[in-house]
Amino acid sequence: MTRQRVAALFLLLPAGCAKPVKPGDPVPGLTRDQRDRFARGKVVFDSTFTPATGLGPLFNSTGCGECHEDPAAGGRGDEIEVHATAFHAPACDPLVQEGGPVVQQHTTPALKQALGIDSEPFPPSATARAHRTSPVVFGRGLLDLVPDSAILSYADPDDRNHDGIRGRPARSLDGRIGRFGRKALVPTLREFNAGAFPTETGVTDPEQPTEENIGGKPIPPGVDPLAEPEITQEALALADDFVRFLGAPTPAKLGKDGRRGRDLFSQIGCASCHIPTLRTGASPIAALAYREFPAYTDLLLHDMGAELADICLGSATPRDFRTEPLLDLRDAKTFLHDGQAATLEQAVERHGGEAAGVRDRFKALPVADRNAIVAFLKSL
Amino acid sequence: MQSRSRAVAFSAILLLPVATNAPVDRHPQTDPQPGASYTYQGTVRAFAAKTGSLELITGVGMALRIVQVSVAPAAHAGGGTAARLAGLEFKPGDVVRVECHRTGAGLVADRIEKIAVPKP
Numbered sequence: 447m448t449r450q451r452v453a454a455l456f457l458l459l460p461a462g463c464a465k466p467v468k469p470g471d472p473v474p475g476l477t478r479d480q481r482d483r484f485a486r487g488k489v490v491f492d493s494t495f496t497p498a499t500g501l502g503p504l505f506n507s508t509g510c511g512e513c514h515e516d517p518a519a520g521g522r523g524d525e526i527e528v529h530a531t532a533f534h535a536p537a538c539d540p541l542v543q544e545g546g547p548v549v550q551q552h553t554t555p556a557l558k559q560a561l562g563i564d565s566e567p568f569p570p571s572a573t574a575r576a577h578r579t580s581p582v583v584f585g586r587g588l589l590d591l592v593p594d595s596a597i598l599s600y601a602d603p604d605d606r607n608h609d610g611i612r613g614r615p616a617r618s619l620d621g622r623i624g625r626f627g628r629k630a631l632v633p634t635l636r637e638f639n640a641g642a643f644p645t646e647t648g649v650t651d652p653e654q655p656t657e658e659n660i661g662g663k664p665i666p667p668g669v670d671p672l673a674e675p676e677i678t679q680e681a682l683a684l685a686d687d688f689v690r691f692l693g694a695p696t697p698a699k700l701g702k703d704g705r706r707g708r709d710l711f712s713q714i715g716c717a718s719c720h721i722p723t724l725r726t727g728a729s730p731i732a733a734l735a736y737r738e739f740p741a742y743t744d745l746l747l748h749d750m751g752a753e754l755a756d757i758c759l760g761s762a763t764p765r766d767f768r769t770e771p772l773l774d775l776r777d778a779k780t781f782l783h784d785g786q787a788a789t790l791e792q793a794v795e796r797h798g799g800e801a802a803g804v805r806d807r808f809k810a811l812p813v814a815d816r817n818a819i820v821a822f823l824k825s826l
Numbered sequence: 827m828q829s830r831s832r833a834v835a836f837s838a839i840l841l842l843p844v845a846t847n848a849p850v851d852r853h854p855q856t857d858p859q860p861g862a863s864y865t866y867q868g869t870v871r872a873f874a875a876k877t878g879s880l881e882l883i884t885g886v887g888m889a890l891r892i893v894q895v896s897v898a899p900a901a902h903a904g905g906g907t908a909a910r911l912a913g914l915e916f917k918p919g920d921v922v923r924v925e926c927h928r929t930g931a932g933l934v935a936d937r938i939e940k941i942a943v944p945k946p
Contacts, residue, residue: 653886
């Protein structure tokens with residue numbers, strides 16, 4: 447062995463020996479202080495709220511960890527949410543005047559006593575209803591740091607390369623590029639997390655200190671006596687840090703079938719939207735800055751066809767969905783945004799619109815090749 | 827055409843400090859103080875030209891809220907022009923930036939800038 451080969455071997459060793467990130471693990475390389483915040487943030491994330499500590503009066507869950515729990519904190523849940531909006535082309539009305547796009551499924555005892563309701567009334571002006579599973583939130587801190595320029599570089603709204611794929615960036619209500627949520631309405635992870643407390647648990651925080659109305663009507667007096675905001679800035683910041691520091695699980699080592707499946711995944715065009723690797727930009731958190739990570743998304747909106755179409759949101763039409771990051775598929779029990787696909791094959795077969803060509807190529811593959819793609823996906 | 831491009835570029839330069847430095851209140855329900863100035867950027871839900879009532883959807887993440895702003899006739903349109911709001915229209919879906927102040931009757935717009943319009 448030459449001296450150069452020995453040197454190369456030593457250079458490669460650290461990469462080969464890097465500890466894999468398991469679901470629920472923090473990103474590697476955090477400082478001691480950041481690991482401490484990750485641990486303390488997990489406590490907030492796993493907290494169970496009660497009406498006495500701010501829960502409700504409308505809510506979907508009693509805490510973040512109730513829905514994001516499998517296979518670890520930050521994972522997925524089996525709860526199905528109801529969302530609703532009104533689409534009057536070209537504008538989308540998120541029905542804030544009727545309670546907003548998330549229709550909470552539970553009420554506190556005080557609200558039930560006051561109004562006699564078990565859930566938020568479905569908005570009467572809605573033109574569509576959607577069902578939403580709770581996705582994993584692993585790797586979201588990394589997705590947050592993908593530069594807008596990278597997202598825009600994948601966009602091809604006029605299909606100039608004639609591949610049938612017309613990705614376009616989502617826009618938030620104030621015009622920024624969106625990336626979080628199934629319709630990519632929310633531009634930053636911080637905003638998504640700060641909005642999730644009041645939306646999902648009814649717990650107001652310093653960045654959204656106002657309770658949602660009850661189907662457009664004010665909260666009855668005495669139903670929500672705790673002063674706003676109901677959690678502190680520090681509690682919000684800790685929960686945000688916990689989510690931000692959750693790593694993207696390292697894909698499992700591939701066998702022969704998996705490797706073939708990975709190649710086919712690219713060859714038939716899945717990777718045109720499910721971009722395998724993204725790179726973060728600058729960040730004051732060194733462990734998150736300039737990192738390549740397995741993302742399998744372009745963070746763009748794509749027309750997914752009439753069968754999957756449900757609600758509009760922001761600049762996304764009913765047919766538009768943001769490319770779902772394919773993270774921790776190994777632990778998933780149902781698939782797609784609504785959990786209606788029982789298998790990965792079904793999930794692929796429900797793709798339509800811009801993905802119809804890729805779907806058809808998948809369906810035309812021999813069974814062994816389809817199985818190879820599934821084997822690859824289950825390694826993620 | 828060229829002079830129009832120049833005008834747009836000039837107004838963009840004039841607006842740049844506003845667009846980059848002014849704080850945008852992304853959580854509008856924080857009990858605004860009378861007299862204080864606020865900047866909201868969001869999507870138009872409704873605009874009634876006759877009454878000068880503008881409803882804006884803003885929010886944090888998925889926690890969306892409505893901000894109601896009165897559009898006084900003297901409020902100036904953004905874009906570096908001297909156009910009065912009386913001649914302007916805002917449609918649902920338009921993304922606007924509103925500089926306003928608090929009065930006893932609520933928020934009153936001082937300046938409105940149209941950022942984007944929804945694509946058909």
